[in-house]
Amino acid sequence: MTSRYGRQLEFGLFPVPNATDLELLRSLARRADELGLDLIGIQDHPYQRRYLDTWALIADLIARTDRIRFFPDVANLPLRGPAMIAKQAATLDVLSEGRFELGLGAGAFWEAIGAMGGPVRSPREALESLEEALEIIRLFWSGERSIAFEGRHYRVQGLHPGPSPAHPIEIWLGVGKPRSLALLGRAADGWVPSSTWARPELVPAMMRAIDEGARGAGRDPSEIRRLLNVSGTIVDGDVREPLVGPPEHWVETLAGLAHDLGFDTFVFWPGEEPAEQLQRFAAEVVPALR
Secondary structure, three states, rough: OOOOOOOOEEEOOOOOEEEHHHHHHHHHHHHHHOOOEEEEEEEEOOOOOOOOOHHHHHHHHHHHOOOEEEOOOOHHHHHHOOHHHHHHHOOOHOOOOOOOOOEEEOOOOOHHHHOOOOOOOOHHHHHHHHHHHHHHHHHHOOOOOOEEEEEOOOEEEEOOOOOOOOOOOOEOOOOHHHHHHHHHHOOOOEEOEEOOOOOOHHHHHHHOOOOHHHHOOOOOOHOEEEEEEEEEEOOOOOEOOOOOEEHHHHHHHHHHHHHHHHOOOOEEEEEOOHHHHHHHHHHHHHHHHH
């Protein structure tokens, strides 16, 4: 099956990076790899005391898997900064032999970011900083010997970037406002919202904003990947909620999201019993959609 934009469907897992669940996280990553899923996305909230650091955890899981790709879902730009994000992304891509992609966000939970020493930005400043970050990250991966950028929020001068990524890393933005979606269409490679806020009735307008931004920049909208973090539970019996129901309901729902709305990648966030839910998703939902 393909999406409305003609892209082949892919499937991933969204494990919660609780420090107390380290062995479970390792087991889930290995099992997702064995079951043939395509991606693992891990949320990046450094101020969350219960969570492991996302980037260090991805490095650990990369070393324990063979083929599955990883991405921060999405990287916290205000607390990490674009030059270091570019460096870390390229490093993880080299270490994994091309199995890393970059999910990137402008920031949220500003009080928590401020408590950790990061900048507290207005919506306009967050968008400006995201646009600047995209330019710096692209420059860092460009292969140039020395790069420079002067922005309102970020500055690099005479920076010697490296290493080069092992493959062309894609940048997927976790954004939802019209101006940020237009930026995505102009300058990014994918969109990665979550089903908790990108509700079906809101998505068509969001997709149009991306497409218009892409066309305005001379790009084909079909070039842009459309991922969705889907939070729910696979259960037997009747449908209880939009994403709580039997496998056939999941298949029908995700097929509709692909065909009608245009999503091409579904990253499964199990509501409970993640090991059992992963098995059911990979064995009872994914094959019917592939």
